[in-house]
Amino acid sequence: MMEEYKKAATLENEIESQVLDSILNERNIPHLITSYYDTAYDGLYQTQKGWGYISAPEAYVKEIQEIISSLREESNLPDALR
Numbered sequence: 249m250m251e252e253y254k255k256a257a258t259l260e261n262e263i264e265s266q267v268l269d270s271i272l273n274e275r276n277i278p279h280l281i282t283s284y285y286d287t288a289y290d291g292l293y294q295t296q297k298g299w300g301y302i303s304a305p306e307a308y309v310k311e312i313q314e315i316i317s318s319l320r321e322e323s324n325l326p327d328a329l330r
Contacts, residue, residue, distance in 0.1 A: 258298040279304040
């Protein structure tokens with residue numbers, strides 16, 4: 249029986265989704281990343297809703313949110329502080 253997945257966060261862009269996917273795979277955290285891109289609307293929903301979202305079993309949602317928060321803080325640091 250597969251555990252129910254819950255939306256953990258909205259993703260800002262494809263790069264963020266790729267980095268997050270890599271980190272979660274390294275930590276063996278089950279997750280599913282879904283893009284809002286729709287060819288029929290040529291990405292219209294991505295400009296309104298964000299690039300996409302990540303979902304995971306409830307037990308991992310808080311950890312994923314903390315990882316995303318950390319990634320976003322790092323990306324906002326000036327180059328000299330990285």
